[in-house]
Amino acid sequence: MVKEEKTVARWLLEQLHAYGVRTIYGVPGDGIIYLLDELARFDGIRFFPTRHEEAAAFMAVAHAKLTGQIGVCTATAGPGAGHLINGLADGAADNVPVLAITGQVESFYVGTWHKQYIDLVGMMNPVAEYSAQLTAPDAILPMTVYSVRTALARQGVSHLSIPKNLFPAPCKGKVRSSEPYLLTPSRSEEEVIDGLLPLLQQAEKPVILAGQGTLAYGDLLRRFAEHYEAAVIHTLPATGVISHHHPLVVGALGKAGRESSAEILYQADLCLKIGATWWPSGSVPSKLPVVQIDCRADNLGGATDLLYAVAGDGEAILSKLLSRLPKKDRQSWRNSIEAAKSAWLSRYTSYANPATKEHQNLDQVTPSPLLPQRIMEILSEKIDPQALVAVDVGDHTLWFARNFLAREQRILVSGKWRSMGSALPYAITAKSLMPHKQVVALIGDGGFLMSCGEMVTARQENLPVKVVLFRNKTLATEENRMRVGSLIPLGNAFEPPDFAAMARSCRWQAYRVDNEEALQQALHEALHSPEPTLIDVDTANPIPPGTKV
Secondary structure, three states: OOOOOOEHHHHHHHHHHHOOOOEEEEOOOHHHHHHHHHHHHOOOOEEEEOOOHHHHHHHHHHHHHHHOOOEEEEEOOOHHHHHHHHHHHHHHHOOOOEEEEEEEOOHHHOOOOOOOOOOHHHHHOOOEEEEEEOOOHHHHHHHHHHHHHHHHHHOOEEEEEEEHHHOOOEOOOOOOOOOHHHHOOOOOOHHHHHHHHHHHHHOOOEEEEEOHHHHHHHHHHHHHHHHHOOEEEEOHHHOOOOOOOOOOEEEEOOOOOOHHHHHHHHHOOEEEEEOOOOOOOOOOOOOOOEEEEEOOHHHOOOOOOOOEEEEOOHHHHHHHHHHHOOOOOOHHHHHHHHHHHHHHHHHHHHHHOOOOOOOOOOOOOOOOOEOHHHHHHHHHHHOOOOOEEEEOOOHHHHHHHHHOOOOOOEEEEOOOOOOOOOHHHHHHHHHHHOOOOOEEEEEEHHHHHHHOOHHHHHHHOOOOOEEEEEEOOEOHHHHHHHHHOOOOOOOOEOOOOOHHHHHHHOOOEEEEEOOHHHHHHHHHHHHOOOOOEEEEEEEOOOOOOOOOO
């Protein structure tokens, strides 16, 4: 009996499986047909088909963000690979491990004028930590190993380009075992950790800026903040790391932040920045002393000058600090935090209440269209405390950061790349990975038009995601900035289609609402439905505070 030789495609899948890969997101295409054939025969890895390659890349990014494991996507040569780039850039910007496998024209056409040929290695270089093309079958295993190792160790994007004729080529090799040490964080010595203690102890008005790196240890962060009596400000991806109902949590920071956060930060005499790389210049005091803790040494001091820094696992370091930091009475500071938060909540209630006329740029507030602030207030009340909430990019993102009173929800957002069209692919991935969680996507009408084809994906995979669509008939962020700057808002306004009808045509449940009572009822039904559901909400377009060109 002749022993069957393994192909490049088979070795690739076996090595990915050894590294823990169980799903590959992608769109079929001519350049990867041999890979798809092998995937169909390979029991260990599932192919998750999407309607657009960009969505496949966003799904791989969401997979990495939610699991900490490498997310994998695939696409064909030329335009298929080109469509991946936006989603891959999201992964690169937010420092998550992703591998893109692209088909390429046959090796004998590389470098010619053949259809769909382009230098994919060069095209991917701006977003990839590693980008290479397979030129000999026997190189597939070392290249796969190197690509995965690089993505994991550097927390970024890797890319493998494989010519179509090499996928079925026979080759030999040996699969390498998974290497968990690749995720070992940088670590400062114990005396460096202890050196942070007197700086923390001396502060009378401390603030903690928590980033998405703290999401895995929110309870520890809460206990530390209570012990230290520090105000807690967070980045947008870290929304919900500690409930907004906690008296020490004053909210988000920056253009989408709250006045209470800025007020407290400008009173503070020390900021402990942990698990966060964001530091919005112009929204923070220039002379505030900052100390930072991060698992990556190259993140320390990357956004601002530091008074002190500690590299290492944030959870382990924070646990040590909690046990070593003496308790100090900061009653006066707690009073200031509570006063700032109380003042914000008073303004928040005024803004969100449909009966008030105290909102800028609205001569008269009526029940329809609904204010985005009020929609966020209702969503705060209705969405499950343990839900996963995918937030797209747009005007509604600002109102979410300001007005959504998070409890313990996990927020998925395109943090630094800030791409429209990301939330629906994020939500689909989240529901696939965590089927028992409530998953809600908050999307503007502009962003939804960029990803609405994935409604077919959600239905095909029987994933009952919920979409709340903010229909204000414009790209509001851009329009509002242009209006504030006395510029002509060319091209922003548009007449949306009947989104509810579109959703129903994809076999979704759908509601179109234009008043609060209808929204409350639709949310109640949608969040308890076993079907994918869209709620299209007629939304007003007030200009957010602090809007600038």
